[in-house]
Amino acid sequence: MSKGPRTAISPTREENYPEWYQQVIRAADLAENSPVRGCMVIKPWGYQLWENVQRALDDMFKATGHQNAYFPLFIPMSFLEKEAEHVEGFAKECAVVTHHRLEPDPDGGLRPAGKLEEPLIVRPTSETIIGATYAKWVQSYRDLPILINQWANVVRWEMRTRMFLRTAEFLWQEGHTVHATAEEAIEETEKMVEVYRDFAENWMAMPVIVGSKTPLERFPGAVETLSIEAMMQDRKALQAGTSHFLGQNFSKAQEIKFQSESGDIEYAWTTSWGVSTRLLGALIMTHSDDDGLVLPPRLAPMHVVIQPIYKDDSRAEVMEYVQSLRDELAAQTYANAPIRVTIDDRDIRGGEKKWYHVKRGVPIRLEVGPKDIAAGTVFCGIRNQPKSVGIERAELVATISDKLATLQQELFDAALKLREDNTVELKSEAEFRDFFADKGDTAITGGFAWCHYCDEDSLQPLLKELKVTIRCVPQTNNEAEGTCFLTGKPASQRAVFAKAY
Amino acid sequence: MSKGPRTAISPTREENYPEWYQQVIRAADLAENSPVRGCMVIKPWGYQLWENVQRALDDMFKATGHQNAYFPLFIPMSFLEKEAEHVEGFAKECAVVTHHRLEPDPDGGLRPAGKLEEPLIVRPTSETIIGATYAKWVQSYRDLPILINQWANVVRWEMRTRMFLRTAEFLWQEGHTVHATAEEAIEETEKMVEVYRDFAENWMAMPVIVGSKTPLERFPGAVETLSIEAMMQDRKALQAGTSHFLGQNFSKAQEIKFQSESGDIEYAWTTSWGVSTRLLGALIMTHSDDDGLVLPPRLAPMHVVIQPIYKDDSRAEVMEYVQSLRDELAAQTYANAPIRVTIDDRDIRGGEKKWYHVKRGVPIRLEVGPKDIAAGTVFCGIRNQPKSVGIERAELVATISDKLATLQQELFDAALKLREDNTVELKSEAEFRDFFADKGDTAITGGFAWCHYCDEDSLQPLLKELKVTIRCVPQTNNEAEGTCFLTGKPASQRAVFAKAY
Incomplete structure (x- = not known):
């Protein structure tokens, strides 16, 4: 009689974490790759999980005064051109619709026909199309705030995909709000990242660090991006949700203006915030063991x-x-x-x-x-x-x-213990290099490193070399003053560094 | 002091029904046209209605043994080619993705780049992509039945659109099931049209006629299409939901085969069934009055x-x-x-x-x-x-x-009284012509006509001339034998005829 594997999932986490992840998904029958490149099929057990995520979050959104609505799947190409950083961030990976019918190809089969005057982009995120609509809705301060969320599918043409974590099409929710003042919009941004923290910790049983993204890591077009960051069992970070204060960048690009109480015409202040089916990847990697999925x-x-x-x-x-x-x-x-x-x-x-x-x-x-x-x-x-x-x-x-x-x-x-056991403070480049040294694709090493630093730009060569990113500047327990781990100079900012999904 | 209109909605139903419909939607703040041709924005009040529709139907689907899942938005062009009638039905109006990024255009702005090897179609319905997945899942009779539903957006490139009733993108659910026998699949088809009838009558307060579509009106690729048909207040018919017995047409095109209990390899039997945001159009037109929306x-x-x-x-x-x-x-x-x-x-x-x-x-x-x-x-x-x-x-x-x-x-x-008051039996071409005579775009005339007929094909010139369609062959209260209204010959089938949305 042949001996079975020691565990229900093979390989184990220790043996090969990325492959273990795929095998957990397969063994739990959560999802599979589809015949369409980069797109997955979410199977009933996985979709029930997503339905439970949706219901809990939806209740929290409604309890904080938001309503749901639905906006078009397509964005006219010209809309994307309006916000410079935004187009830079999304133009490189989007599905472009150029025709509106098929006709028989003389060589057999079918071919696209009915060329569109203006190509349409399948939404990678909806700031531009929703903003164009809000511009019509907002005339007076009395029309504000607008507090709307959308549950939808979005497409980003990722070249390297992994189920739940990075897929060409994914499901998500995107909140888009408009406010009369910067203060109100900032309050909204903070309120929603707190909703995400609450959901991650109390529903997913996944401890997270709440913090601000550094300028290079922000959402394209945002003034400030807040995120929740979790540690997976392989000690890598996973960004599980983001909440963006967009300032007046999108309202200026899209002409979202209103007459204030004093009669002046002002640009509005907007936010956006979202979580996606990526959360299911985070859930799997936070709790599952060598016998398969573990559900909170x-x-x-x-x-x-x-x-x-x-x-x-x-x-x-x-x-x-x-x-x-x-x-x-x-x-x-x-x-x-x-x-x-x-x-x-x-x-x-x-x-x-x-x-x-x-x-x-x-x-x-x-x-x-x-x-x-x-x-x-x-x-x-x-x-x-x-x-x-x-x-x-x-x-x-x-x-x-x-x-x-x-x-x-x-x-x-x-999960909290794992994070605490694998979180360090690093004071020098040598410590940093040692902590993040590459020990092969499947090795479990590293963790979260809290480091003071002077200047994000000057860190880039080292970070790129080690494949490390700044996850966030944490909101709490974060001393302002210290010494830059790279230069040894005084530094007034500290961030969490990690390899990340 | 100027006198306001007599009613909250202007024009009234009598004055101009199509325009009244648009004004009811506007006054109730349900939806509006978007900047993307043919796509609408569903506003919070409209979306809450859709959420209530979803919740009620989803509970009914689960109570009848179905689970939800999610399949890709995109369908490779070659998949659509496999079922001849199906491609004929959908190729003429679909959004075609041909590129996967944008690049700066030397003339300014952006242009599509990164041409795909095979164009992708934005799903107009998902029989082909879901069937390709089912072909992998089904090996043995033990894998059957598969009873899955999907809530999704779909796109059909309609040239003339009207909010909720006919839009390029719309929201819907599509059930796709696989069975070992024709009997089971037919039973499923009938069960789901009964769920739709129950929902329409008991939730929407909208009486419907359940019946079979005639061959020319069937879903492309179906052996049998059952539908629920409702009468709107302008006496036109609206098809509010359909349930298709697909026979082995799709399983043969997609190789959904299984080993039966006796060991033979057999093609499976499939069904599909769906309702969409069109239901909200039906709801509006069934109950609303000259003061606006009326909600059950x-x-x-x-x-x-x-x-x-x-x-x-x-x-x-x-x-x-x-x-x-x-x-x-x-x-x-x-x-x-x-x-x-x-x-x-x-x-x-x-x-x-x-x-x-x-x-x-x-x-x-x-x-x-x-x-x-x-x-x-x-x-x-x-x-x-x-x-x-x-x-x-x-x-x-x-x-x-x-x-x-x-x-x-x-x-x-x-609503039932309106339908009964405007339902007739017609015995001759003269009666038929009189009942369906065109009295102008905004006139409210006609209704449902029950007529015996010999042959669907030979009716087409008359039906096209009068813009009348066969809605269905009703399942109940339908005498088999009679005399064809057009030819006067004995006829063994009777259908409901109407102008329709």
Whole structure:
């Protein structure tokens, strides 16, 4: 008899983290590459996760006064030309529609026909098309603020793609707001990055650092970009959400003007903020282990799966028992919602069924057979615990909500510990080079380095050489004064440096 | 003092129905044309309606065993070529992506660059791209059925567009299922058209006829298309949803094959079904009146709006009263959901505020001032009633749910009566010509005509001349035998004929 792998996922994280990531996605049946270059298919289990992300965020957006709307998929090419930095940032990777029908090709097959007068860009982000619309809506200070969000697909023609993390088409939400004053727009920018922090930490169980992007790392056209940055298990950073204060850059490019209370005509102040299906990549890489996906309970499509174990003569008894157990569990609540319980009664081997749910990250897995029924117990496996244990049925029902809450907290704590264990302060170029030394594509090294620095531009050769980026200037716990790690000169800014996705 | 129009919407339905439709959308702030030809902006009030449509339908899809997933926006041109009827149906109106970046044009501005080896089509519908994916998923009868739905945007390059009814880009859902047998696939097709009927009648309060499309009216590539057909207030038909039995046409084009229980390799049987933002056009045209939008309560984003009426010295008293009234109303339920109540305390004239909500179709409008408080009453306007009336507060709270249910039912009844009053049986060409005679673009004439006919093809010259189409062969109350209205010969089929959107 051949020996199987030691873990459900092969390779392990240690062996080859990038390949482990692909295999977790495959084993959990979250998504797959499509026949269209760079585009993925999000499969039902992955899409349910995204639906849960959407619902939680959407509620938070509405609670902070936003409404949803929908704007066109296409942007006329001339719109993109209006904001210089913006076009620079997006023109190099966009899908361009040039024709509006197909006709038979004399050589066989079809060919594009009906050339458009002006090419259309498939939106890579919607500042320009939404701004053009807002310019019509905004006349007076009474029309402000405009607080709108859009759930949509966007396309950026990435050459190297990776599922969820970087795909040509992805799903996201983009908030676009307009304000009468800079102060209000800045407050909005900060409010929304705080919504993202709250969501990342309390729903995804993913600790994040909130900070400002440095000028070279900002969104094209933004005055200020705030972001949340998380550490993945390979110690790389992942930017999980951004909130941009756009100043008057877009309102000037698009003529979003209003008459103020005092009667003057002024340009408005705008913001934009977004998160995408990239969050699912972050979720996978934050919690999953060498047996597959691990889901934080608040976002899990299924909290509990029950596996009935029976032979022909015990089937009726066991099924009746697990159905009543399911009903009792489903009557409990976790995080203000009913507990989501499913019975998996498929006719497949018990071991195969167990690993099916382990690999898909179901938080709690229960097994019930005739012996458990006789003993009044249930065999209970919690996704982050190495062993299943027997537990009295009444106790299980009474503690199921606590068990989910504990798991949610433990996942957060473990991720925070990983980040803290791999965060350093670096004071010199030698330390910096040592910490970020390249030890091969699949090696897990590095982490977050907090460093004072004088000048972003002068760091670029070193950062490029080591493939390191400035993630952000953190908003909290950040001493202003120190010594530049590169020049040794006094420096009044400190940032977090890391290799990043 | 100049006299205002007799109605909030001008022109009225009688005066110019198509223009009335545009004005209702504008007055209710549902949507507007965008700067991109043929694409619309769905504004917050319109989008909230769509969200309510989505939530209700999504629950119904899940209750019938379906899951959501997401497939690529783009379809390689060669995929479209595989199913002959399908390409014929969609190649004439599609957005074609030919380049993947922009570069500076020597003459100024930008120009498309990075030509793609194979052009990509922005999906007009996803049978081909989803089918190509299913071909990989389906190996054995154990993999079947596949029951998946997708919420997405699609693009069809329509030359003449009208908001919600016909736009280049629109939002929809498309279900795509795969089955081992023809019987199962037909059952699915029928189940989903029944879901659409249920939704149209019980949520939208819009009576529909369920029937089969005739061969010339079928979806390109389908063996059978079922649809729901509604009558608008101008007596034209609107196809509000379709469910297609695709036979093995797409599975053969795309090689969706499986090993059956007996070990044979067989082609699978597929279905697809969809509804779109067109439903909002149907909703508007079914219920709205010359004062604007009328919303069926089950889909209304807001059930009740309260307008407090006060002067400076009575403000505190009135606001306290309406807040407690709001809380009491919001604690009631209608159709298994809490009643959605808002206080409109904006500082604008009472008349302006009233018409704002009337035009947006809010089902129940309450006014409360110091005199009402003293009398223990509330002034209550129901959207389909000509006059507001005073009602005791306790009675209002006790009956609010019934009032909404009554309005929902009355809207359905009125729409059904309109359809019945304008449905005829026609036995001869003369009757047919008379019923469908063209009386000008804005005249309201015609309706639904039930007619026996021998042969669809031979009817075409007459139908084209009169701009009439066969809507469907109804599933119920349809006598099989009769006499062809055109030839007078015996005919074994009867259909509903109408002018249509």
